[in-house]
Amino acid sequence: MAEGRTFLLMGSGEFEPWSEEVERAAMHGARGDGSVAIVPTASFPDGQPIFDRWGAMGLAHYEAMGVPAGIVPLRDRSDAMREELASQVAEASMVFFSGGKPRYLAEAIGGTPFWDGLLAALDRGAVFVGCSAGAMIASHASDGKERLGGAWLLGLGLIPNTSFGVHWDKVRFIPGMRPFLMRRVRRDGWFVGIDERTAILGDGSRWTVFGNRTAMVRGRGRTRSFRAGESFATAG
Template identity: 30%
Template sequence: MSEKIALVGGNEFRQNCEPMDRALLAQFGKRPRVRILPTAAKESPRLAAQNGIRYFEKLDAEAEAVNILNRLDAQNPALISLLEKADLFYFAGGNPIYLLEVFKDSPAWSEMVRLWRRDRLLAGSSAGAMILGEKIWDPGQGWREGLGLLPGLAVLPHHAALASRWGVQEMLGSLPVGFILAGIDEATALAGPPWQVLGVGEVFLYRAGQISPTPHVFKGGQDVVFPNP
């Protein structure tokens, strides 16, 4: 296994997420080590961390929080060193712009990428999924540069609710031609490579610049083929 990613559509750490997360954990041996980053839960990060720890321990994982909660924390060697003992990093949901501002060009993010390239799995839910793309949507402001782990891709979480609220056509119209916008349902992951859908919902792949914005739709258990330009 190398350079694996799981983009989760939101509502993490809930019972209906268990099949999805068990599939992710199954890539490791017994008691996989999960490190939860509750940064995006800006108003209640401790609660988000507790929920994640309790949830993953129920799934027989060893779960701990890495409380990188602000920009100074993202430069703290003591906190960054906690990332080493992880099989899976999990960005919890919350405020995507705040999460981006904490991690972008930070020592913590550099270390996560280094470890990810050495067979860790990097998962993010909602805000945590959004920041991993090349572009991130800031409602009312438009597109910003994300962390860029997935070039040419942007994430639309909570697809059933946000596709109409944020306006898929507006989002696509302001993306560079050829970009993929991945709409992901809650309790559902676009995971790979090789890419597949895990969980109870669906994944919707839109390509910017197409005459019709009709997405390619993939259900849980299906392999994902990205649409051609």
């Protein structure tokens, strides 16, 4: 599903100054009207004030960058069924999914008119941007053969055969969590753990790292880490 598309995935720190470099790099190659559609859906389980706060942070961030932006008020699956919300991403150059609850986000938008509108936008050249929960939903979808605990690694299948972890430098402080997740990566699959305030930009198989820390890549029996300015592949 990733062929010909562009993805910007962040481990944390959406709408902060550190991400301006990578966002401008993503916008440089994007097609659309030059705007960003901000989708704070993943934060809605924490309440309307949190949802509104993330949207406002996004607007302030892009105003400081001189980039037009708007909030897509998609709170739940019933909103995702509304054609008028799907139309809000039709011309955007970037569609930004901010952090919160990844499963809630995936269940809210998967298989809806909004999802169809997003896929159409990506196919015409818009950039998918996901931070934290937003990044996780880009992971491969279930094939019905996942091991116990594998739901942590699943998304909506935007990038086949690859799963993404976020806040990866902080996950190491949770006893046993990194090994638990690594044991559940499919042998023929890839896993990318993105540190906080770190991003990867690419086409789903070739990536470049931006930001403050590292991206850990596991696949084909090897585990490596890459810093800002370095590139890696999740194919072959």
